Amino acid sequence: MIGDQNEQLGIMPPQQALRIAEERGLDLVEVAPTANPPVCRIMDYGKYLYQLNKKLHEAKKHQKNIVVKEVKFRPNTDEHDYEFKKNHIIRFLKQGDKVKASVFFRGREIVHQNIGRAILDRLVEELGDIGAVEARPKMEGPNLIAIFAPRPAGEHENTAGRLDEHENTAGRLDEHENT
Numbered sequence: 001m002i003g004d005q006n007e008q009l010g011i012m013p014p015q016q017a018l019r020i021a022e023e024r025g026l027d028l029v030e031v032a033p034t035a036n037p038p039v040c041r042i043m044d045y046g047k048y049l050y051q052l053n054k055k056l057h058e059a060k061k062h063q064k065n066i067v068v069k070e071v072k073f074r075p076n077t078d079e080h081d082y083e084f085k086k087n088h089i090i091r092f093l094k095q096g097d098k099v100k101a102s103v104f105f106r107g108r109e110i111v112h113q114n115i116g117r118a119i120l121d122r123l124v125e126e127l128g129d130i131g132a133v134e135a136r137p138k139m140e141g142p143n144l145i146a147i148f149a150p151r152p153a154g155e156h157e158n159t160a161g162r163l164d165e166h167e168n169t170a171g172r173l174d175e176h177e178n179t
Helices: 014-024 045-061 079-094 107-126 153-178
Strands: 027-032 039-043 068-073 098-104 131-140 143-150
Touching: 014 027, 014 039, 027 045, 039 045, 068 079, 068 107, 079 098, 079 107, 079 143, 098 107, 107 131, 107 143
Parallel strands: 068 098
Antiparallel strands: 027 039, 098 143, 131 143
């Protein structure tokens, strides 16, 4: 028998334990029924349930739901479309979401799996700084699939500078072409 202040009250019959609990205005709760003799505790059971529920709610609040976004390619995806979709993948990874990149083969295109594998291998190489490959490219039915996960926060800082530099040089190239 354990009291409401966590003090040992010793071994006693259930009727006596119930009487002590009622005198203190608390509940008698069986904590370890399989122990010999069974262990009981005097506590406010309603308060205990409330605190337990509050802890569970607090733990749920700090959890992050993992979302898997999918970006689909085709074997004959053009360069501009590839870059556009790659930028979407970069945005998703920076938001902390996982990305499933798939190359969908239709009809006789399945014969040219090497083209799809080349697209995903290029994607793996170009996204190496931003995202880690969680699942290497593999065939699932008519789809060739790779899954990317965002890199931990400490590794983003190093790559952000390189990405900004790349964007700046791309912008300068565009300006140069216009003149």
